[in-house]
Amino acid sequence: MNQAVTFPVETLLARVEAIYRRAGLNMVQATSIARVIVAGERDACKSHGIYRIEGTLRTLKAGKVRPDAQPRLLAGEGEAILRVDADGGFANPAFDLGLGELAKRARKLGMAALVINDCTHFSALWSEVEGVTSEGLACIAMCPSYSTVAPAGGNQALLGTNPFAFGWPRPGGHPYVFDFATSVAARGEIELYRRAGKPLPEGWAIDADGQPTTDPDAALAGAMLPFGGHKGSAIGTMIELLSAAMIGDMNSRESLDYLGTTALAPKHGELIIAFSPERFAAGRPGNPFDRAETLFEAIVGQGARLPSQRRFQARDRATREGITLSAEEVALLDRLHDQGLDAIS
Amino acid sequence: MNQAVTFPVETLLARVEAIYRRAGLNMVQATSIARVIVAGERDACKSHGIYRIEGTLRTLKAGKVRPDAQPRLLAGEGEAILRVDADGGFANPAFDLGLGELAKRARKLGMAALVINDCTHFSALWSEVEGVTSEGLACIAMCPSYSTVAPAGGNQALLGTNPFAFGWPRPGGHPYVFDFATSVAARGEIELYRRAGKPLPEGWAIDADGQPTTDPDAALAGAMLPFGGHKGSAIGTMIELLSAAMIGDMNSRESLDYLGTTALAPKHGELIIAFSPERFAAGRPGNPFDRAETLFEAIVGQGARLPSQRRFQARDRATREGITLSAEEVALLDRLHDQGLDAIS
Numbered sequence: 001m002n003q004a005v006t007f008p009v010e011t012l013l014a015r016v017e018a019i020y021r022r023a024g025l026n027m028v029q030a031t032s033i034a035r036v037i038v039a040g041e042r043d044a045c046k047s048h049g050i051y052r053i054e055g056t057l058r059t060l061k062a063g064k065v066r067p068d069a070q071p072r073l074l075a076g077e078g079e080a081i082l083r084v085d086a087d088g089g090f091a092n093p094a095f096d097l098g099l100g101e102l103a104k105r106a107r108k109l110g111m112a113a114l115v116i117n118d119c120t121h122f123s124a125l126w127s128e129v130e131g132v133t134s135e136g137l138a139c140i141a142m143c144p145s146y147s148t149v150a151p152a153g154g155n156q157a158l159l160g161t162n163p164f165a166f167g168w169p170r171p172g173g174h175p176y177v178f179d180f181a182t183s184v185a186a187r188g189e190i191e192l193y194r195r196a197g198k199p200l201p202e203g204w205a206i207d208a209d210g211q212p213t214t215d216p217d218a219a220l221a222g223a224m225l226p227f228g229g230h231k232g233s234a235i236g237t238m239i240e241l242l243s244a245a246m247i248g249d250m251n252s253r254e255s256l257d258y259l260g261t262t263a264l265a266p267k268h269g270e271l272i273i274a275f276s277p278e279r280f281a282a283g284r285p286g287n288p289f290d291r292a293e294t295l296f297e298a299i300v301g302q303g304a305r306l307p308s309q310r311r312f313q314a315r316d317r318a319t320r321e322g323i324t325l326s327a328e329e330v331a332l333l334d335r336l337h338d339q340g341l342d343a344i345s
Numbered sequence: 346m347n348q349a350v351t352f353p354v355e356t357l358l359a360r361v362e363a364i365y366r367r368a369g370l371n372m373v374q375a376t377s378i379a380r381v382i383v384a385g386e387r388d389a390c391k392s393h394g395i396y397r398i399e400g401t402l403r404t405l406k407a408g409k410v411r412p413d414a415q416p417r418l419l420a421g422e423g424e425a426i427l428r429v430d431a432d433g434g435f436a437n438p439a440f441d442l443g444l445g446e447l448a449k450r451a452r453k454l455g456m457a458a459l460v461i462n463d464c465t466h467f468s469a470l471w472s473e474v475e476g477v478t479s480e481g482l483a484c485i486a487m488c489p490s491y492s493t494v495a496p497a498g499g500n501q502a503l504l505g506t507n508p509f510a511f512g513w514p515r516p517g518g519h520p521y522v523f524d525f526a527t528s529v530a531a532r533g534e535i536e537l538y539r540r541a542g543k544p545l546p547e548g549w550a551i552d553a554d555g556q557p558t559t560d561p562d563a564a565l566a567g568a569m570l571p572f573g574g575h576k577g578s579a580i581g582t583m584i585e586l587l588s589a590a591m592i593g594d595m596n597s598r599e600s601l602d603y604l605g606t607t608a609l610a611p612k613h614g615e616l617i618i619a620f621s622p623e624r625f626a627a628g629r630p631g632n633p634f635d636r637a638e639t640l641f642e643a644i645v646g647q648g649a650r651l652p653s654q655r656r657f658q659a660r661d662r663a664t665r666e667g668i669t670l671s672a673e674e675v676a677l678l679d680r681l682h683d684q685g686l687d688a689i690s
Contacts, residue, residue: 077627078455080425110423111458111618115625138591140583154649158640166583176586178579228573234523234652237644238485238511241521245636246483246622248629253643273456273618277591280460282422284593291590295503298598299582304499307579 005330006322013038015333016053023057023340024067032092036123041323044314047188048124050329053336054344056090056122059264061341065089065120071097080105080112086119091143091270094119095128103135106274114272115247121145122265126179126308129167132274133175139167141179142239143270146256149183150223152233155210157223160252160266161187162239169277171289174315176296178307182236183224187262190216190224220262243271350675351667358383360678361395368402368685369412377437381468386668389659392533393469395674398681399689401435401467404609406686410434410465416442425450425457431464436488436615439464440473448480451619459617460592466490467610471524471653474512477619478520484512486524487584488615491601494528495568497578500555502568505597505611506532507584514622516634519660521641523652527581528569532607535561535569565607588616 007015016037020030033056041049059065069089073082082102086094094116105112125141132139145160165179181187184204193200194216205219206212213219226232244251249269250258258267277288296306325333335343352360361382365375378401386394404410414434418427427447431439439461450457470486477484490505510524526532529549538545539561550564551557558564571577589596594614595603603612622633641651670678680688 074628078453078621078624080457081455081624083628108423109454110426111456112425113456113625117629138587151644151647151649154644154647156647158643158647164580166579168583168586176582178576178583180576180579227576230650230652231523231525231572232576233649234511234525235509237521237640238513238523240640241513241637242483242620245631245633245640246620246625248626248631248633251636251640253640275587275591276423279423279426280458280591281593283419283428284462286590286593288590288593291596292586295582295585295590295596295598298503299496299499302496302499302501302503304496304578307575 003327003330004324006324008322009038009042009318012041012323015337016050019053019333019337022337023060025060026068026070028071028093029067029069029089032096033090036092036127038323039127040124041325042315042318043311044318045124045311047186047192050325050333052122055263055265057336057341058344059120059122061344062264064259064264064267069093073097073101080109081115082112083115083117085117088118089120091116091119091121092123092127095131095270095272099131099135102132102272102274103137106137106276107279110279111273111275114274116270116272117247117249118267119269120265120267121270124179125163125165126167126177128270128272129165129177129179130175132272133167133169133177135274136169138169138275138277139165139272141165141270141272142243144240144244144250144252144255144266144268145187146259146262146266147252148187148224148262149226149236150206150210151237152226152230155206155223158253159226159233159236159240160255161224162236162252164235164239168292169289170293170296174308174312176292176306176308180227182226182232182239184227185224187224190219194220243269247271348672348675349669351669353667354383354387354663357386357668360682361398364398364678364682367682368405370405371413371415373416373438374412374414374434377441378435381437381472383668384472385469386670387660387663388656389663390469390656392531392537395670395678397467400608400610402681402686403689404465404467406689407609409604409609409612414438418442418446425454426460427457428460428462430462433463434465436461436464436466437468437472440476440615440617444476444480447477447617447619448482451482451621452624455624456618456620459619461615461617462592462594463612464614465610465612466615469524470508470510471512471522473615473617474510474522474524475520477617478512478514478522480619481514483514483620483622484510484617486510486615486617487588489585489589489595489597489600489611489613490532491604491607491611492597493532493569493607494571494581495551495555496582497571497575500551503598504571504578504581504585505600506569507581507597509580509584513637514634515638515641519653519657521637521651521653525572527571527577527584529572530569532569535564539565588614592616
């Protein structure tokens with residue numbers, strides 16, 4: 001009988017990596033994915049933690065992601081564009097491959113974009129954003145998903161939950177980072193309500209007939225709503241344009257058509273833009289990083305929270321004290337390790 | 346006694362330009378400003394039409410914008426960054442000066458940014474966005490404003506209404522364009538409620554004590570709220586970082602400190618990013634513009650509207666039939682023309 005267990009971060013990382021290796025992923029895929037899954041768990045971001053392992057294995061079992069993918073760095077057309085072909089694998093190893101060159105180009109030109117093509121995406125974009133901020137660069141990242149969100153004024157799913165993420169480096173501390181779905185809620189959150197048997201808050205979703213609903217199942221069969229009405233809807237549409245049509249990759253509708261289900265991780269591309277604050281500020285008064293700190297102090301000083309603040313507190317705690325998983329979660333890891341793809345219904 | 350008058354677009358343009366010339370603006374300033382003011386009126390976007398003339402003249406009278414400013418194109422640090430020094434004048438002539446080179450660099454590199462510094466901004470960003478889309482490029486534009494918006498969870502004004510704008514070129518038609526304040530409402534909208542003596546909708550603002558209010562005066566003395574709760578607040582913060590701290594220009598708080606009032610047009614910078622869809626899509630399947638059209642059809646096909654659709658309809662009508670101003674509006678133009686800065690209290 002399992003009990004709750006507290007793992008050092010590195011131990012949990014090795015354990016998750018082993019699950020993926022036994023399930024048939026090559027080293028480059030397994031390493032990157034395990035890192036992002038454990039990062040979610042470490043940051044107390046449960047909807048992007050070990051709960052996601054089953055979905056990735058299900059996607060693998062369905063033949064919708066390549067376990068032996070070897071991402072390749074391509075010479076982009078136009079020096080400010082860097083392209084990584086994910087080779088049908090997960091987005092994370094493709095990002096890891098491109099980050100160094102992206103940072104180099106952003107420092108040289110002032111700004112550069114990393115396009116990831118042909119990837120399966122299952123994690124939060126803060127992972128990519130924090131990679132870029134760790135290079136001392138600001139970052140905007142976005143990607144489509146699969147059609148689960150109705151445009152404002154519409155009555156059926158077309159857009160994805162289309163995350164929009166941003167990061168700003170803070171010397172000597174955690175970066176300023178936000179990363180949110182452009183739907184009112186992330187699909188993972190609705191899934192958690194469904195599992196808990198709880199009704200959704202009002203305004204999150206419409207049913208298959210286009211009527212408002214608080215039933216998670218009806219919502220999953222219908223459509224979610226964009227955050228902030230027509231404004232969030234517009235941003236979600238922008239994300240379809242810039243990180244699907246523009247980069248020559250699947251949009252949310254095409255991804256859903258390709259998969260035939262929302263039970264698998266979506267396939268599409270990603271757009272990650274890196275900015276060099278030093279370059280942009282050159283010749284102007286003031287240090288951009290110092291000026292940003294003054295802004296953050298003014299936000300926190302009036303009692304408002306910075307986004308990701310709780311996540312970073314959880315990270316600091318986990319780094320010190322380890323990550324505690326419940327008995328059920330430990331049993332899940334054991335089962336996924338021992339049974340591999342056979343554990344997936 | 347004046348009556349309602351219908352002007353051909355070019356006639357109104359000449360009339361507004363004459364107001365600015367008589368008020369002391371040089372040709373480059375007067376031409377660009379008149380064009381953007383008349384564009385607002387033509388598009389039935391009254392909050393950015395001739396109603397704005399008084400505010401610009403008030404800013405001029407207060408000595409907070411230079412009537413003889415000559416924007417200068419500077420060699421940016423980093424080839425993807427182009428900088429225009431607005432020379433303390435309005436943003437629009439600076440943008441007009443930089444657009445051609447911005448487009449050239451975006452086509453060459455795949456992506457480029459135009460930074461405008463030391464400008465007074467009083468118009469909507471869709472003007473800049475449509476300039477970029479007319480070059481066949483996609484565009485993200487943003488700028489701060491002055492502190493009138495509380496961050497989510499806060500109780501006092503810090504952020505500006507910080508517009509976020511995006512455009513995508515549509516061959517043979519009006520572009521896909523959105524441009525919205527990251528506050529629930531634009532400050533101009535609250536001003537229109539105040540003038541009409543009408544209460545604000547719930548959720549737009551807090552008073553000076555941080556309490557919810559529907560009184561326009563209390564809202565103008567307190568703070569507006571971000572759209573979409575913490576998500577809109579995060580985007581508003583991103584805009585302070587990218588288009589103030591990063592580009593070495595005033596943020597919303599600094600701009601308000603500089604002006605000492607919200608009755609004048611704010612001074613700060615602007616960030617305009619141009620993307621070449623051809624470059625980004627190179628080597629990938631599908632034409633990005635065709636794929637975008639399929640998306641727009643799916644949005645419109647389910648009864649949802651594209652942003653700016655009503656604005657473009659108004660534009661087409663005004664281009665055919667002219668712009669009709671009320672008797673009061675015509676009298677305002679006459680007064681501003683004849684009395685110049687003396688008409689400004």
